[in-house]
Amino acid sequence: MCAQPPRLKKSPGLARPRPKSDSRWITAGQSAIHGRGVYARELIPDGTRVIEYTGERITKAEAARRETQRLARQRNDGDDSVYIFNLTRRHDLDGRTRRNVARLINHSCAPNCRIEVIRGRVWITARRDIPAGAELTFDYGFAFAEWPLHPCRCGAPRCPGFIVNSAQRWRLRQIPKAARIQRAAAISVGRHPRGALG
Numbered sequence: 001m002c003a004q005p006p007r008l009k010k011s012p013g014l015a016r017p018r019p020k021s022d023s024r025w026i027t028a029g030q031s032a033i034h035g036r037g038v039y040a041r042e043l044i045p046d047g048t049r050v051i052e053y054t055g056e057r058i059t060k061a062e063a064a065r066r067e068t069q070r071l072a073r074q075r076n077d078g079d080d081s082v083y084i085f086n087l088t089r090r091h092d093l094d095g096r097t098r099r100n101v102a103r104l105i106n107h108s109c110a111p112n113c114r115i116e117v118i119r120g121r122v123w124i125t126a127r128r129d130i131p132a133g134a135e136l137t138f139d140y141g142f143a144f145a146e147w148p149l150h151p152c153r154c155g156a157p158r159c160p161g162f163i164v165n166s167a168q169r170w171r172l173r174q175i176p177k178a179a180r181i182q183r184a185a186a187i188s189v190g191r192h193p194r195g196a197l198g
């Protein structure tokens with residue numbers, strides 16, 4: 001079940017929706033970071049609302065149940081993608097639906113997009129001018145406590161090798177690099193063709 005916009009917005013970014021992505025700005029393709037990613041079709045000006053992150057609105061309890069299932073899949077067949085979005089104190093948004101092209105946007109520790117929650121809807125917004133052909137990224141903002149679960153291959157110069165929200169990333173850097181590399185190698189076995197930590 002997708003939360004579709006009730007009507008076209010005034011934003012020029014959504015004036016000419018395309019059935020596959022609901023945004024004229026982007027196209028999906030093979031990512032240099034992880035799996036498939038999302039790329040700029042043309043220069044996206046700073047501040048543009050690029051695409052809405054749509055999905056199923058679920059309770060925190062349901063989100064926890066689905067996360068447990070996801071972790072089991074991660075152990076079994078390597079499906080490690082996270083699509084559940086922290087929406088409010090009571091609800092999350094599960095973006096695991098093919099229609100939600102925004103689910104393909106990868107995390108980066110030096111992202112070119114940010115999240116905007118406007119009246120209960122989640123938007124991916126450019127935080128600087130994004131040149132045509134560049135991969136779109138935002139900060140997934142994962143909690144520090146979960147760092148061992150989410151290796152990062154974003155390639156940013158200051159990337160600590162795992163996905164943690166920017167405010168707590170300094171804590172990750174205090175963990176010895178050797179320990180981080182070891183952890184990344186352990187979690188990557190059999191799952192990712194590229195080595196962790198680039």
Ligand SMILES: [Zn+2]
Nearest residue numbers: 109152154159
């Ligand atoms: Zn990174």
